[in-house]
Amino acid sequence: MTAAVMAEELGITPSRPVDSIWKTVARLVKLALADPDRGWRAILLSCSVFVLLLGEVAAAGRYSVVQKNLITALQAKDKALFHRGLRNVGRIILCISPIIALREYAAGVLGMNCRTSLTAYFARKYLMPQKPKSDSQAGTDQQAAPCPYYALTLTGEIDNPDQRICQDVGHLVTSGVSFAQDVVRTSLSILTFAPVLYSISPAACIGGIAYAVTGTVVSARSFGRLLGVYQLRSLQREAHLRYTLIRVREHAESIAFFEGGAAEFSKFHGGFRNLLEALYQSVLVATGYSMLNRTFHWATFAVIPMLVGPAYLDGRVEFGVISQATMAFNIILEALTLAMHRLESLSDLRVRLQRLAQLDDALSLPPVSPTTGAMAGTIPTDGVLLRFEAVTLRTPQHKDVRPKVLFEDLSFEVLGGQSLLISGASGIGKSSLLRAAAGLWGVAGSIQLQRSEVFFMPQKPYMFLGSLRDQLLYPQVDTSSASSTRLEEVLRAVNLEELIHVGLEEVKDWANILSLGQQQRINFARVLLQPSIRFALMDECTSACDPENELLLYQLLQQHLRGYVSVGHRPSLQQFHTHALWLRRSTPTTTTEIDFLIMQEFQEKMIDKFIDCIDKLNYGILWPEPRLS
Numbered sequence: 118m119t120a121a122v123m124a125e126e127l128g129i130t131p132s133r134p135v136d137s138i139w140k141t142v143a144r145l146v147k148l149a150l151a152d153p154d155r156g157w158r159a160i161l162l163s164c165s166v167f168v169l170l171l172g173e174v175a176a177a178g179r180y181s182v183v184q185k186n187l188i189t190a191l192q193a194k195d196k197a198l199f200h201r202g203l204r205n206v207g208r209i210i211l212c213i214s215p216i217i218a219l220r221e222y223a224a225g226v227l228g229m230n231c232r233t234s235l236t237a238y239f240a241r242k243y244l245m246p247q248k249p250k251s252d253s254q255a256g257t258d259q260q261a262a263p264c265p266y267y268a269l270t271l272t273g274e275i276d277n278p279d280q281r282i283c284q285d286v287g288h289l290v291t292s293g294v295s296f297a298q299d300v301v302r303t304s305l306s307i308l309t310f311a312p313v314l315y316s317i318s319p320a321a322c323i324g325g326i327a328y329a330v331t332g333t334v335v336s337a338r339s340f341g342r343l344l345g346v347y348q349l350r351s352l353q354r355e356a357h358l359r360y361t362l363i364r365v366r367e368h369a370e371s372i373a374f375f376e377g378g379a380a381e382f383s384k385f386h387g388g389f390r391n392l393l394e395a396l397y398q399s400v401l402v403a404t405g406y407s408m409l410n411r412t413f414h415w416a417t418f419a420v421i422p423m424l425v426g427p428a429y430l431d432g433r434v435e436f437g438v439i440s441q442a443t444m445a446f447n448i449i450l451e452a453l454t455l456a457m458h459r460l461e462s463l464s465d466l467r468v469r470l471q472r473l474a475q476l477d478d479a480l481s482l483p484p485v486s487p488t489t490g491a492m493a494g495t496i497p498t499d500g501v502l503l504r505f506e507a508v509t510l511r512t513p514q515h516k517d518v519r520p521k522v523l524f525e526d527l528s529f530e531v532l533g534g535q536s537l538l539i540s541g542a543s544g545i546g547k548s549s550l551l552r553a554a555a556g557l558w559g560v561a562g563s564i565q566l567q568r569s570e571v572f573f574m575p576q577k578p579y580m581f582l583g584s585l586r587d588q589l590l591y592p593q594v595d596t597s598s599a600s601s602t603r604l605e606e607v608l609r610a611v612n613l614e615e616l617i618h619v620g621l622e623e624v625k626d627w628a629n630i631l632s633l634g635q636q637q638r639i640n641f642a643r644v645l646l647q648p649s650i651r652f653a654l655m656d657e658c659t660s661a662c663d664p665e666n667e668l669l670l671y672q673l674l675q676q677h678l679r680g681y682v683s684v685g686h687r688p689s690l691q692q693f694h695t696h697a698l699w700l701r702r703s704t705p706t707t708t709t710e711i712d713f714l715i716m717q718e719f720q721e722k723m724i725d726k727f728i729d730c731i732d733k734l735n736y737g738i739l740w741p742e743p744r745l746s
């Protein structure tokens with residue numbers, strides 16, 4: 118079954134053509150071998166495994182001759198020949214054991230080596246922003262390349278990338294290395310034993326090959342496709358099930374407030390039932406497959422006595438030849454029916470290959486964001502910190518949601534020394550405007566800002582897994598160079614002095630032990646600790662702070678930055694901004710109207726709006742008569 122057919126079977130519509138399985142294998146092998154750090158080691162280890170396999174098969178070939186002589190000596194009651202045969206058996210065992218052990222070791226290390234290369238490749242591609250490739254993009258170095266992990270979440274095209282990177286790569290490499298060895302071993306075995314068997318009995322050789330090929334074709338046709346479909350389905354459902362529990366861990370507090378354990382259990386139970394259904398279907402298919410496999414296997418025992426027995430009874434061959442023919446036949450049969458016996462693990466291998474190929478394709482998209490259009494990035498001139506020019510913004514292309522236009526043809530500038538408050542009703546597109554400015558969503562039109570000087574503070578502060586030092590210096594990778602004195606000074610500045618006593622090197626689950634307001638203050642500390650930052654884009658980032666702390670934080674920004682943009686609803690924010698961008702829409706379907714105003718004008722309009730509301734209240738338009746029963 119091709120990858121495309123399997124995807125169709127599962128109701129998945131691939132957004133781009135799915136590669137054939139062999140192309141995918143070649144792509145991943147190339148990746149492992151082309152790794153500049155480990156590629157040469159992988160090649161060396163593959164060669165060693167091949168040479169050791171040659172030794173193993175050669176020893177097995179020699180063993181079949183020794184075995185024939187031993188059995189013949191027994192039949193002839195020749196003691197000397199029998200003892201020599203036993204010594205030869207001992208020699209071969211002594212020789213083959215270290216070869217097998219060495220081969221196992223080399224194959225194990227080869228697997229680890231390939232896993233390291235592939236995991237590093239996928240993890241880097243998933244977590245690190247892609248560099249612009251084309252010349253036109255190369256000039257705009259400040260451009261925020263889209264973060265692949267974010268883009269995948271937005272489009273929803275690839276399920277569970279974490280499982281693909283951590284588990285699928287591991288399984289794939291282990292089964293892949295083992296299967297590759299089997300293929301090489303069986304090919305060598307066929308080359309070694311087919312002539313032996315043919316010399317004993319051409320009928321046994323040809324009959325054995327025909328028997329094996331028929332069995333493989335029948336089992337692959339009847340069960341291969343179904344096994345693949347159910348394996349893929351089980352894998353996806355298992356990942357979804359695990360994800361429901363991960364969400365409970367991440368949102369434990371909110372769920373506890375709601376006492377939502379029963380709802381979560383019901384969700385988990387539903388997912389588990391779905392998984393069991395897929396597993397049950399797999400068991401049914403595996404039972405049918407196993408029955409065919411076993412029947413085929415048992416039937417082989419009668420084949421050699423049927424084909425070579427008459428020659429022995431007529432005295433044309435020695436008794437030992439029957440044993441040698443049986444061994445050669447079994448080895449050839451095993452080799453030729455490899456695909457048949459390993460059908461389950463082969464289809465598992467194919468499923469994982471396909472999942473990794475999909476992930477690689479999705480991560481290889483050109484560096485444009487999931488919404489259509491240009492990315493924020495060109496550097497502004499003339500003291501402008503942020504410039505929007507005829508910008509139209511749409512929500513991202515998600516596989517389940519149709520994009521909608523949030524605003525059209527928006528132009529404005531924020532100059533050095535200015536600060537802008539973005540205001541408007543909930544859901545109108547304020548945060549999305551910041552997402553576009555930060556380069557997370559693409560737009561039509563142009564957005565100019567000096568990306569390396571900008572700090573973006575999302576609505577929900579992100580707490581990194583690590584020490585307090587790591588938190589404060591996030592997203593810097595090397596945190597050892599910052600002096601403790603400076604970090605403590607900044608902690609005091611943002612009113613988090615109490616954390617100094619916890620210790621800068623202390624590793625804790627900060628997201629759970631700090632209040633939301635404290636986490637927001639950590640965000641401001643991060644701005645102060647990055648000397649290159651001149652401009653901040655902030656989304657409701659003081660929403661959990663009291664007015665004193667809010668005032669303190671904005672005063673710090675005014676001292677350290679050349680300008681900032683905030684999104685927020687609270688009137689208290691107006692005093693910290695020189696300008697306002699007011700987004701409004703009379704009905705959900707009408708176009709968004711946008712005004713860029715100096716703060717005083719905005720405040721006057723707000724007062725008019727407030728008075729209008731009070732009038733409506735007085736006429737009972739907004740506040741209906743209470744209905745008392």
Ligand SMILES: Nc1ncnc2c1ncn2[C@@H]1O[C@H](COP(=O)(O)OP(=O)(O)OP(=O)(O)O)[C@@H](O)[C@H]1O
Nearest residue numbers: 271512513515518542543544545546547548549550
């Ligand atoms: N990832 C997304 N995919 C599709 N639509 C989205 C996505 N994120 C937001 N939207 C939609 O875009 C619109 C604007 O959302 P946005 O978060 O910008 O609103 P907002 O003005 O900041 O609201 P609030 O004040 O409530 O935070 C909403 O209708 C929302 O449903």
